[in-house]
Amino acid sequence: MTDRLDGPQTPRGDGDAVARGASPGPDETPPGAQAPTATHPALADVASGEDGSTSGAPPAVATGQAAGKVAYGASGVLGPSPKIALFFLLPAFVLLGAWVIYPIVYSIWRSLYDAGGGGFVGLENYGAIFSDPSTLTTIRNNLIWVVVAPSLVTVLGLIFAVLTERIRWATAFKLIVFMPMAVSLLASGVIFRLVYEQDPDKGVANAIITSVHDVFASSSGYPGARPRENDQAPVAADQGAVVTKQPAQAGQQVMIPLVGLRPDALPDDAAGAKQASATPGGLAGTVWLDFTPGGGTVNQIDGNERGMPGITVEAVSGGAVKGTTTTAPDGTFQFAGLPEGSYEVRLPQSNFSAQFGGASWLGPALITPAIIGAFIWVWAGFAMVLIAAGLSAIPRDALEAARIDGATEWQVFRRITIPLLSPVLLVVLVTMIINTLKVFDLVFVIAPGSVQPEANVIALEMWRVSFGGGGNQGLGSALAIFLLVLVLPFMAINIRRFRREQS
């Protein structure tokens, strides 16, 4: 797959990796390669501010190529004895053996025993994983993660890489998007806990959402306002709305007294309530707060009772809304141009809902999407840099040839760029899938304790069960093995890809 990107090349990389070394073919060594610190163009791109869209192999994909050609054909002639290899490898082997290989074996064995480790339970722990509702939730969440997050990150990385190709401040943009990768996931978690605060006066996400919302829908809600619940009241509550009990005719006065609100909860512009002046043929009325501290006549406008401005009023006939109006500061409303007939006057539910306070990001319903948002924030830069490197490696003449043949830009992108880019896209996707399978820190930090069962993922459940108070290392080991098994296919993909690059 490297060959497709690179074109057939002689194995260079010998030459300029070591410029001052004895180079095999002098003409292979480019004059520019002075030091072994040479950079891939895509790196220079981030580093130097050059637009850098020059061609070059995407190193992610190609690392193995030069290696294979040089290394595996290299030693032998004067090769040292294999015993020396052991000396060089011993420290690594001891550490990998004791800290990685042995634990895999131990975990398999341990997963067959109960919480304390005393009783053999066979596959019971694995059975528990697939029958316990809480672990099933973690599996469901991991599934959501794996399906949603990697593809979003990859697509976003592709879009960023393409968009930044032609702007002057691409370097600045890439640095900004890439920066979260250097930051700990704990710090990212704290950052997003702040972003997702419910109160729009604290969390920037809801601050943005509510201010956008308020531009399109000015809601002055009266949560809690309601009609009196007795026979004398002319209006009654009906599924959250307030409706007149008797149908109203044109020319009639509709009185809508409401209670359940403190007088100081009325907006500042609320004026003393007035009788609406009924025009012939029109339907008019008053919505007011029918409450005077210390007395006052029920269902009648008393001296210091104020109207409720900004309430939406609907005239309904035969189930259909025939007219809509809004109350004035003194609480009066008036329908103009209603056809003859009798109407039910209705104050729809929207008048009484609480003011829009944004989404509850950290609540049980949105917690996983919210954390995935943070994950994308962290990893989009990774995808962007890898894909940008791949883009810059695409041979320009192939694209030019297609253009000369009359292909549209979209066709070129769809039919040539994307296929040539697919190895890189696959690397990004696989890396992200592995990351989402192992996702731990972000969930642990962002999800508040009360919501953690809803947001739980396998890696977190493994820790929770074994160390975070669960005290069941049998189930913990089974979860760890389960996680390893989930990663295995991607391990196989990596090994296969590596072997293909070697050959």
Next chain:
Amino acid sequence: MTTLTAARPDTGDAAGAVRRSPLGRVVDKLGGGLVQVVLIVLALFWLLPTLGLLVVSLRGDADNNSSGWWTFFTKPAQLTLDNYTNLLASGFTSSFWNTVAITVPTTVLVIGIAAMAGYAFAWIEFPGRDGLFLVVVGLLVVPIQIALIPIAKLYGFFGIFGSIPGVVLFHVAFGLPFAIFLLRNFFAGIPKELLEAARMDGASEWKIFSTVVFPLAKPAIASLGIFQFLWVWNDLLIALVFADTGAQPMTKALQSQMRQFGTNVDILAPGAFLSLIIPLVLFFSFQRYFVQGLLAGSVK
């Protein structure tokens, strides 16, 4: 790693050629203005959260509880360093030094041990070499979770559970596959003539490794070092399990405050910001190596 360098000659060749991607052209035609606006908005999306953390860390509790951090644009007077002075007075510095004491030795050990192993994999022929290296490639993706319980038991047995050396060793072991992979690939790109000349001169393998190969690999080692440093500096899970309160790094110290997030913002925000200063400085100073490591190691 090697192809990072191998790709370089192309830079010159392609300089005169058409350098934009097809979609880039469409974008040009649609008007760069729109793209600029979209990218500015996106950049804000990526910047605002971190800026928010910084500003929150610089505001008093009362201000944070009554208004959004963005009000500092109009009222910059509310900014104060009180949170930081309180945090440093409360003993947060010891967890900072624990982080350093875990991160620096880990980085040095990983580089040294992986360089030796990488050298053997690249330049010494021994039976089963290719198969063993494939095992290393496979170990790249093994989840850390698999080792938590067994190693906790092992550490308990040897009495190093909770201590900094235990944390360091765990980090070293799990850092090795990536490090060996990266360095072996870089070493393999070194021309064999160079090594054969040295071997002909009678230099020992150790001498070749330490005086020829290791110095040549500086760029790869820089990439690896930065990666490893950030990885360990930013770790939470390993510290959570293996570091007790006396050995806990910043991440674990902060995590223990998360339970009462609302009331602990005055600790968490400055603490999180302090913990990311050094990574950010490293990132901005050495981003080239950072990206190199990323590209070279992305099989991970």
